[in-house]
Amino acid sequence: MDIFNYHPKTGEFLGAGVAEPNPLEPDDPLVPGYATTLAPPQAEERRAPVYRNAGGQPPQNWPDGSWTLVPDYRAVPLFRTADGSAFGLGDEYNGLGDLPAFLTDEARPGPAYKWVADEWVLDEQLETQQLTAQALAQRDALLAEADQLIAPLMDGFVLDELTPEEEIRLKALSQYRKALRAVNGQAGFPRTINWPVKPA
Known part of the structure; x- marks a missing residue:
């Protein structure tokens, strides 16, 4: 007699086998626990056969359950x-x-x-918060970089020792830094930002 084994925890079909002979009743072979003589239905795409009782659990004794096809997300x-x-x-x-x-x-x-x-639904308020935080973090990083470029020029400015080229560079960097501070005032902020170009 063919038997069909199922998992003791999930009830999923594991494979087929053959029942052991019953020495006391030769016409009634021995069916082990978590096996049934009922053939499972054919598996389908994203659906698997499981053997369960009315309570949704795999029964140890096969007459207490039946095969069903359930969604398979494994x-x-x-x-x-x-x-x-x-x-x-x-x-x-x-x-x-x-x-x-x-x-x-x-x-x-x-x-x-x-x-x-x-x-999944877009939360526009949350998106605005996230984009704002990202944009301000980027702005702050660019400002810090600009500050480092300006710092060595400031001593020369205070001491009135800048060359004409250095004066032009200091002015350009100062305008760049001012424009960076104004990005959050742009009409499209934070979804569209016209980032200022760093002076060469």
Whole structure:
């Protein structure tokens, strides 16, 4: 008699075998635990056969359950809906069955998206905050770089020892620094920014 083994924790089909002979009742072969004489249905794309009882658990004794096809996400990248981070299969969810509410197979399009009503939705306020923080950090880095370029010229300016070329460079760097401080006042800020060009 053919038997079909299933996993004791997940109920997933593991493979076929043959029942052991029953020395006491030759016409009734021995079916081991977590095996059934019922053939599983054919697996489908992203659906796998599992053997479970009415409570959703794999029964040790096969007459207590039946085969069903359930969603199979074991080969699909999954993500947490809370923050879009990648999810690894384990005790929380093993990949068999419907996705729990805290998971999705849709990658988060960007850091400003939130999971709302079963889909990623752009949070424009959050996006504005993130873009503003990025732009101001970039501006501050450029200002610090400009300060380092201006610093050695300031001594010559105070002492009235700048060459004409140095005076031109100091003025250009000062205008550049002023323009950097004004980027957050631009009409398109922070989504579109016309960054000033650093003097050569």
